[in-house]
Amino acid sequence: MPLPTVAIIGRPNVGKSTLFNRLVGKRLALVDDQPGVTRDRREGDATLLGLDFRVVDTAGFEDEDAATLPGRMRVQTEAAVQDADVALFMVDARAGIVPLDEEIARWLRATDTPVVLAANKAEGRSGESGVLEAMALGFGEPVALSAEHGEGVADLFTALLPYLERDDDEPEEDAEASDAPLKLAIVGRPNAGKSTLINRLLGQDRLITGPEAGITRDSIAVDWTWSDADGAARAVRLIDTAGMRKKARVQEKLEKLSVMDALRAVDFAEVVVLLLDGTRGLEVQDLKIADRVLQEGRALIIALNKWDVAENASSLFNGVKAALDEGLAQAKGVPLLTVSAATGKGLDTLMRVAFETRDAWSRRVSTGQLNRWFERALEANPPPAPGGKRIKARYVTQVKTRPPSFVLFGTRVDQLPESYRRYLVNGLRREFDFGAVPVRLTMRAPKNPFDQAKE
Known part of the structure; x- marks a missing residue:
């Protein structure tokens, strides 16, 4: 399905190409103080806070005869707006509104394309009056931004989102996640059986193993x-890592490099299996490793190895589970499995859970579904009013996957207490079956560009 399209339009030298370059992340369009540098339509794939779309840089709109070069450039601009899902109309906040801006506004009102108004070069006090003037163009409150410095992009995201977000009824799975090899890293303390586990999965002695700690x-x-279970072949990239001891015990330079390499492997992985020695149970170092995995945003599974020789298995399992719930409060319910690298017991279950966990880690939820849940969550438990000031939570959207990351927009939402943020994150987990994968929730309270003018 083609990406939605944003056409940037405005008179010459208001900063259209500068914004285009910022959105595509490259200097594709030439930028100069001289007006009229851009002539043809230039297109690029853009990303704004996780929102993907096609952006079109157009020539500066000039009221000239269609037979002239400026006139032919204007025809290209008109075609770009006609084909776009939304037109981003840019004005220069420092220069204020000029007659050509008003002419462009009249023409845009006659088209069927939705319009978002942006006042560029709004940084500092010099742009405040131009932002206020732009409201007279009839497109509502302008987005105050600085294309050169990257200010105001969160507000631009808010303004463009209703026109670009596709509202599918069902959650999507990332196509890359379902087809590409599962990147599965095995981590843990020395001698937990990581290399033995991988050898058992492979069915061969691919990695050196032995009773000595720190072989890898x-x-x-x-x-x-x-x-x-259905006989389908699933590609996997298994990553064996060096054992990670307590930092205070790591003295040799080579071991330090090995631990650093293991941490890089966590960054590379999609799902990380923390392998525990079932004969020793859970230790503080295991919780530190798990916390590091979750902080990096990776999906985590915990496996108790050597289960074939573990003593008091039932009480050991319950004790480890209780300790994990207490020690990993940010991700309660992390899958806890029992395996034996020596006999192969539980390894098929481990692989099945690993693929299911990656699916949850890669899941995308439509804005429509999110906000239907969000309305119910607000009704069941309205936001508090710290200091008597009401917090108005407006809507939530998913900005990326892997891990699932969401942004909550509204007035003073940055003042929501941590307990309410946890309430929302736990609700997201339950409603959309994210399980225990890391879920990111960022609060975004747009700043009022007129606050300084009121002071």
């Missing part, structure tokens, strides 16, 4: 194919 130094990646 480099992170080793091995491509493998797992056959699921």
Whole structure:
């Protein structure tokens, strides 16, 4: 499905190409103080706070005869607006509104394309009066921004989102997540059985193992194919890592490098299996490793290895589970499995859960679904009013996957207490079946560009 399109329009030298370059993340369009540098339509793939769309840089709109060069440029601009999902009409806040801006506004009102008004070069006090003047153009409150310095992009995101977000009824799974090999890293303390586990999965002695702790130094990646319960072949990239001891015990330079390499492997992975030694239970170092994995935004599974020789298995399992719930409060319910690398017990379950966990980690939820849930959540538990000032939460949207990341927009939402943020995150987990994968929720309270003018 093609990306939605934004056409940037405005008179010459208001900063259209500067904004285009910022949105596409490259200097594709020439930028100069001389007006009229852009002539043809230039298109690029843009990303704004996780929102993907096609952006079109157009020539400065000039009221000239269609036979002239400026006139032919204007025809290209008109075609770009006609084909776009939304027109981003830019004015120069420092220069204020000029007659050509008003002419463009009259023409845009006659088209069927929705319009978002942006007042560029609004940084500092010099742009405040131009922002106020722009309201007279009839497109509502302008987005005050600085294309050169990147200010105001969050407000631009808010303004463009209603025209660009596709509201599908069902959650989507990232196509890359379902087809690409699962990047699965095995981490843990020394001698937990990481290399033995991978050898058992591969069905061969691919990695050196032994009773000595610390045999593995480099992170080793091995491509493998797992056959699921239906016989389907699933590609996997297994990553073995060096054992991670307490930092105070890591003295040798080589071991320090090995631990750093293991941490880089976590960054590379999609799902991380923290392997515990079932004969020793859970230790503080295990919780530190788990916390690091979650902080990096990776999906986590915890596996109790050597289960075939563990004593008092039932009480051990319940004790580890209780300790995890207490020690990993930010992600309660992390899958806890029992396996035996020596016998192969539980490894098929481990792989099935790993793929299911990646699916949840890669899940995208439509804005429509999110906000239907959000309305119910607000009705059930309205936001508090710290200091007697009402917090108005307007809407929430997902800005990225892997891990699922959301932005909550509204007035003073940055003042929401941590307890209410946890209430929303836990609700997201339950409603959309994210399980225990990391879920990010950012509060975005747009600043009023006129606050300084009122002081």
